Amino acid sequence: MSRTAAEEANLKLVLDMFAEVLNPMDSSAAERFISPDYIQHNQAVEPGLAPFKAFLDMIREQTPEAVHDVKRAFVDGDHVTVHYHVRRWPDDLGWAVMDIFRIENGMVAEHWDVMQDVVEGGPNPLSPF
Template sequence: MMKMINANKIGAVLLAGMAFSAPAMAATNTPTEISNKKLVADFYQALDAANASGSMAKQARQIAEKYLSPDYTQHQEGAPATGNAREAFIRNAQATPAGPLPPAMQKPATQVALMADGDRVILVTSRDIPTATGSTRPVFIFNMFRIAGGKLAEHWDALPSAISGPPPGAQNAPGATAPR
């Protein structure tokens, strides 16, 4: 079983990596990289819109078929090792209760970084999650995708140890199937 990663460590590693590996001039994305970043951003916008309208269960298949390749692979602890990951995403999303999200989760996650390198896109977001005391605290969520044929073909993520599964309101993260 993989050790859970502390959200602060993820943020520190990402910031250090960007600081020490940044070229003197900002790199320019290729047209393919720009398109790949747009695909990931559009996918999350579709998920956010479906969650906000309380219609994720109804829209799950349409979203999956538009954005996820038929042979989509989910690299997430707790994801099933067998079966079709796109269908697992759809089943999980269709199990989302209709209606509004919990108040603390009604605001979409804040995009911290969206980067592309060839067929890989990395999205880092920040979200305030509820604590046991009723307040909220920020967490960082790392997602990386491989794009093939204009669709999301593979997904990796790292969720903070404070989250036992995808955060409420993001339970439809790509391929999320069960709490960890």
């Protein structure tokens, strides 16, 4: 199935946001990607762009070596889903994360996420990635 031009643009927006905002944890670049009235569903962060930027600054200060390793990304209309591995420091097992972003007018307008710890020695030998 081929993507529409709008879907290609939405996917590019989100992947560029990972490259320019989330991986470098650069809050100053966030307004190029995220709407000022951003709707946040993560229970640890208040809604809006300013609280997201403050959260990103806090994470950067606490874990400056953190990485967001994107494993796969999907687009369906105005929604982009990204499955990735967050590691807070180089030897951290980290989290498996799924983010869902809703795009409106060329900006991320809304966000949901689900996270689980990556563990060693569990009953399932398969990787979460």
